[in-house]
Amino acid sequence: MRLGIALPIDFGTDPETDVLSDGARAAEASGFDSVWFFDSIGRGRMALDPLMGAAVAAAATERIEVGLGILQVPLRHPVELANRVLTAQVVCGPRLLLGVGSGSTRGDFEAVGKRFEDRMTLLRDGLATMKRLWDGETVDGVNLAPSSAVLGGPSILIGSWAGPRWIASAANDYDGWIASAFFSGYNTLKEGLDHYRAAGGKRAIVTNISLDLNAPTEFLRDTENAFHLRCAPPDAAVRLQRLADAGFDDAVVVYRGGGPPDLAAIRALLP
Template sequence: MEIGLGLPVGAPESLPDWARAAEAHGFSTLALLDRLTYHNPEPLTALAVLAGATRRIRLQTEVLLAPLRETALLAKQVATLDRMSGGRFVLGVGVGGRDDDHRAAGTPINRRGRLLDDRLTALRQIWDGQPYRDTVIGPRPSTPGGPPILIGGFAPAALRRVARHADGFLCAAALSWAGPLVETVREQWTEAGRTGRPRLVTQINVAAGSAGSIAQARRAVEDYYAFTGRPGWGEPVSDPAELADTVAAHREFGADELILYCWGDDPRQVEHLAAVLR
C-alpha cells in the first residue's frame, strides 16, 4: 500500500516546503482538497507550483469540484498540468455537497451529478483529440486519453459513476462503513465489463509534531467540518501507536493507497509522520 499526504490549506506559501519534504521521505502523492468559498488555495494552480518543486511524487486533487468549472477550460488546465508534470497528475473529482460553493459559482446544486457526468464524458473526448463544440482544444495530455481519474462520493449515483468514467474510487468513509461502498463499486465495475479492478484510495485526518501543531490541526478540522453539526467529526489521529494501527487496518482492508490528510501548517510534520511509518 502506498501512502500519500493531503496537504494543509491554511498557509499556501508553505506548500513547496511540504512537497519537497514529502518527496524526500518517500511519500507517494501530494493531494489537495477543493472548495470555492473556503480559504484553501485553488488546487490546480497550487499543484502546478508543486510540480515545479518536485520531480517524482504524484499530484492529486482530492477532490476537484468539477461541476463548478467550465468544461473546455478545465480540460485545458488539466492537460497542461499533466504535460508539465511529466504525467504525474491524478484527477480526483466529485460533485461537492456545500450549497455555498455552488451558489458562488452559479451552478444549480440539484444538477451537480448531471453536470459532472457531462464534464467527464467531454474531458475524455477533448483529451483524445476529438472536437468539442466544433473545435479541437489542446494541448494533448502526456498520458494517453488523459490522466487517471478517481471519483469520490458516498451516494449510489457517485458509486455508479466510477465504473462509467473513472479508473478508481476515492473512499473518504471510515473503515467501519466503507466496506459496502467498495463492494458496490467493484460489483458495478465487473457488471460494466471493465477488466481488472478499480484503484482504491482511502484517507484519514492526521496531526503530528509539537503540541501546538496538533492543537492547530484539531482547530482546523473543527472549523472545516463545523457545517455538519457533529462535534468531533473528522478528529485527526495524533497518537503514533494509533496511527500505525490505523495504517495497518487500511492495508488489511485492501487500499492501494492511503492519504494522510494534514491540517497544521508546520511542514516538519512530514518528518514526524515518516518516522511513525518506518
C-alpha cells in the same frame, strides 16, 4: 498501502510564499508517495487553486505523485477546465492523478452562481465533454488539439461517498475510486470498498483523514461518521494498518496539528 499527505502544510509561512514547493519537496524527502490538493471556494478562508498547486508541486519534485482530491467539475465550464487540466498534465506528466467529483458543499456552488441541485448532471455531462476534448475531438466547434504527450487526458478517479451508483461507474468507466474519511467511519469505508472491488475496481484511495498525533485523548473515541488519526502514534499506526488490511491502495492524511509537522514521524506510521 501507499501514504499521501495534503498540501499546503503549515510550516509557519504564508501561502503566497514557497509553502507549496517546500511542502512537496519535504513530503518527497520524507518518503511519502503522493501529495494532494483539495478544491473549495468562498468558504471564508483562502483556498489555493488545486490545478495550479499540483503544477507547482510537480515542478518542485521528481518522484512523488500529485493528486487532486476532489476537483469539483460542476463549478467550471468543461471546455475551460479541460484546457487547464491539459496544462497541468504537461507539467506533471504521468504523476498527475485527477480526482473528480460532483461536490457536496452548497456554498461552493452559490459562490460561482451554479445550482447545487444540478451537480450530478453537470458532473456527468462535463466529464463526457472533457474526455472528448482530451481525445482530440471537436465539440461544438471547439478543438483543444492536445499534443501526443497528453492525448487522452490524465488518469481519472471518481470521488464519491459509498453509494453503489458512482462506485460502479468508478470501477467500470474510470481509473479508480476516491473515498472520503471526513464523514465516513471505518465500516462505511469498508462497505464502499467491497462494492468497488466486487464491480472490478482497481485503485482505491481514501483521503481526508484528519491527523494530529498530539490530539487530546477525547479524540480517541471512534464515531460512525468519521475516520481519523487524531491520536498517539501507536494508535494511529494501528488505524492506518486497518485501512491497509481492508484493501485500500492509498491513504491520504490531512495534518491538523498546532505546529509544524514531523513528516518523518507521520511517514513512519506506515512501514
